[in-house]
Every structure is written in C-alpha cells, then in structure tokens.
Amino acid sequence: MTNTTKMWQEILEQPSVLERCKSSSEAVILNIVEHLKKQHIESVVIAARGTSDHAGVYAKYIIEYALEIPVALAAPSIFTTYGKHLNMKNCLVIGISQSGKAADVLEVIKSANSCGATTVSITNDTQSPLATESRFHLFCNAGLEKSVAATKTFTSQLYLIALLVAAWSGNETMEKELSLIPKNITKVILTSAEHIKNKAERYLYMNECFILTRGMNYSIALEAALKIQETSYVRAKAYSVSDFHHGPFAMIEKDMPVFVYAPQGPALKDIIEMINKLKECQAEIIVISNSKEVLEMGNCSFEIPQTDNDMISPFYNVVIAQMFACNLSLTKGLNPDCPRGLNKVTITK
Numbered sequence: 552m553t554n555t556t557k558m559w560q561e562i563l564e565q566p567s568v569l570e571r572c573k574s575s576s577e578a579v580i581l582n583i584v585e586h587l588k589k590q591h592i593e594s595v596v597i598a599a600r601g602t603s604d605h606a607g608v609y610a611k612y613i614i615e616y617a618l619e620i621p622v623a624l625a626a627p628s629i630f631t632t633y634g635k636h637l638n639m640k641n642c643l644v645i646g647i648s649q650s651g652k653a654a655d656v657l658e659v660i661k662s663a664n665s666c667g668a669t670t671v672s673i674t675n676d677t678q679s680p681l682a683t684e685s686r687f688h689l690f691c692n693a694g695l696e697k698s699v700a701a702t703k704t705f706t707s708q709l710y711l712i713a714l715l716v717a718a719w720s721g722n723e724t725m726e727k728e729l730s731l732i733p734k735n736i737t738k739v740i741l742t743s744a745e746h747i748k749n750k751a752e753r754y755l756y757m758n759e760c761f762i763l764t765r766g767m768n769y770s771i772a773l774e775a776a777l778k779i780q781e782t783s784y785v786r787a788k789a790y791s792v793s794d795f796h797h798g799p800f801a802m803i804e805k806d807m808p809v810f811v812y813a814p815q816g817p818a819l820k821d822i823i824e825m826i827n828k829l830k831e832c833q834a835e836i837i838v839i840s841n842s843k844e845v846l847e848m849g850n851c852s853f854e855i856p857q858t859d860n861d862m863i864s865p866f867y868n869v870v871i872a873q874m875f876a877c878n879l880s881l882t883k884g885l886n887p888d889c890p891r892g893l894n895k896v897t898i899t900k
C-alpha cells in the first residue's frame with residue numbers, strides 16, 4: 552500500500568527543505584553572529600512549546616557544548632500566568648515556534664526586548680508576531696506544513712540552530728558535516744523506509760513504550776515520544792538513561808517495548824550499559840544506531856549513517872522516528888495527519 556499521507560510527503564521533502572533553509576538563512580546568520588560577537592552574552596534563554604520545545608532542548612545541548620555558555624529553558628508561565636519579568640539584559644533569548652503565533656513565547660521575547668536582550672526567533676512564517684517582534688528572525692523556509700504532526704518544520708528548526716552555533720563558534724568541521732545532512736537524510740529514507748514499514752507491523756498492539764538515549768539525542772527521544780503519542784495514541788515516554796536508572800527502570804517488564812537511540816559517540820558506553828540491563832529483564836529492545844555491534848543487540852534495529860558527532864546524529868535519528876510513527880499510525884488504521892483532539896496550531900498563553 553502506498554503511503555499517501557501528508558505526513559509522509561513532508562518527511563520526504565526534508566532534504567530539499569534543509570537545502571533551501573540553509574541558503575536562505577546564510578546572510579542573517581552572519582548578521583546575528585556579528586552582533587553576538589560584540590555583545591557579552593553570559594547566558595541563553597529559550598522559550599518554545601511542543602515540538603519546538605524539543606528543538607530548544609537540542610539548542611541547549613549544542614550551545615553549551617560548542618560555546619560553553621549556560622542555556623536555560625524558559626518557563627513562559629512566569630511571564631503570562633504570574634505576570635513577572637526577568638532580568639535578561641546580557642542574554643541571548645531565542646523564541647522557537649513553527650507558526651510564530653505562540654502567545655506565551657511572544658511574551659518572553661517582549662520582556663527580553665524591554666530589558667535590552669538580544670532576541671532571535673525561529674519560525675516558519677516571516678510575517679508572524681514572533682518573527683516581527685524579535686530583533687533577528689531565522690526562517691525555516693519549510694513551505695506550508697499540512698500534517699498536524701510536525702516533521703519538516705522541526706528538522707529545519709534544528710538545522711538553523713546548528714548552522715547558527717557552527718558559525719558563532721567558528722567550527723568549520725561542523726559546517727562541513729552539516730552540509731552533508733540533506734544527502735544523508737535522503738540515504739536514510741531510501742535505505743530504511745521499507746524496513747520501517749515492515750517492522751511497524753510488529754508493534755501493532757503496542758499501547759505503551761519507553762524511548763531512551765543520553766546527551767544531545769535526548770531532544771530526539773522527546774520528539775520521537777511526541778510523534779508516537781499524537782499519531783498512534785501510544786503512551787510513549789522519553790527519558791535520558793541517566794534518569795531512567797533512578798526509578799523509572801522499575802516499570803520495565805518482559806516484552807516491554809523500549810526504543811534506544813544509541814549512536815556512536817561519547818554517550819554510547821552509558822547507553823550500552825542500559826541496553827544490557829534491559830536485556831536482563833527481557834524487554835523488547837528497538838535499537839537505532841550506526842554501530843554494527845549495537846544494532847545486533849536489538850530485537851529490532853534501524854541503522855543510521857556513520858558519524859560520531861552527537862550534534863549531527865539527531866538529524867538521522869529523528870527521521871527514523873518520524874517514519875516509524877507515520878507507519879505505526881497507518882498500521883493501527885489511524886490517520887497521522889489528523890490526530891484526535893488536536894489542531895495544527897495550538898496557542899497557549
């Protein structure tokens with residue numbers, strides 16, 4: 552059966568979306584970096600909701616790693632529900648919203664502007680309130696996203712964040728690796744689409760699962776859980792393996808599906824330790840990795856392209872998650888484009 556969903560079409564568009572997003576943002580990224588280098592940025596604050604919040608988690612990890620500047624995720628309710636203002640004078644404040652209409656994120660940006668902070672928004676609408684309110688705007692340039700389940704807007708948000716961080720930190724190796732991502736995503740789609748479709752059937756009756764990893768891919772575990780929740784109504788929960796040891800592990804029982812993102816890189820040793828612990832409990836382990844040995848540890852496994860750079864592997868891991876969620880939804884007889892009880896734009900104040 553051909554996958555005719557909007558979600559699938561939008562997953563396939565991602566390589567060209569990223570190429571477009573990169574070329575249309577080069578000039579503004581140079582402007583932002585020029586400005587940031589003149590400022591004494593002491594910390595970064597990020598405000599976002601839903602999928603955009605997961606892009607914010609990725610941003611936290613890569614900014615802290617590449618620039619060694621502390622990053623905090625904002626609690627927008629402090630600004631809206633409680634009507635407070637924070638002193639963000641020497642901060643870079645980033646608001647992320649696909650629609651650019653997130654009302655509470657907008658309040659954080661307004662508050663930041665009023666105290667002289669540098670504000671940057673990342674949206675897929677150049678005319679949106681967030682795009683026009685912030686000092687700098689990074690445009691996803693993803694085209695209209697029709698499926699409620701966000702895919703191409705998320706990867707373009709990640710790409711803009713990574714391109715900005717590479718330019719800000721002057722990391723030319725990272726810039727080169729980033730330029731390979733669109734082609735490698737095409738490779739992921741071509742080599743894994745059929746395999747994922749077939750394997751999704753194995754999880755037809757899955758009602759709950761865990762999604763584990765550590766480090767930069769934690770953002771992808773969160774996003775994978777959200778994709779599976781909204782497309783397939785499965786109670787999916789994401790954890791860093793370091794937290795999972797501290798209590799949640801007690802929920803593991805025989806045959807419990809556990810997705811483990813285990814790319815080569817600094818976090819792999821800890822992730823393998825968790826896989827071994829899960830095997831002892833006879834959990835059903837679904838491994839996503841680029842290490843042959845680790846792939847063999849799973850009851851089911853999905854391979855991603857070679858890299859040992861944790862700033863890069865999230866792009867491949869998330870495409871596996873999107874393809875899996877879309878196929879699982881169809882296998883369960885659902886429509887991933889129109890999840891029950893959801894609208895495309897959700898505005899919280």
Ligand code: AGP
Nearest residue numbers: 601602603648649650653700701
């Ligand atoms: C994504 O799959 C979800 N449907 C949801 O997180 C969505 O991306 C979000 O609500 C969009 O809000 P935003 O426009 O402020 O980013």
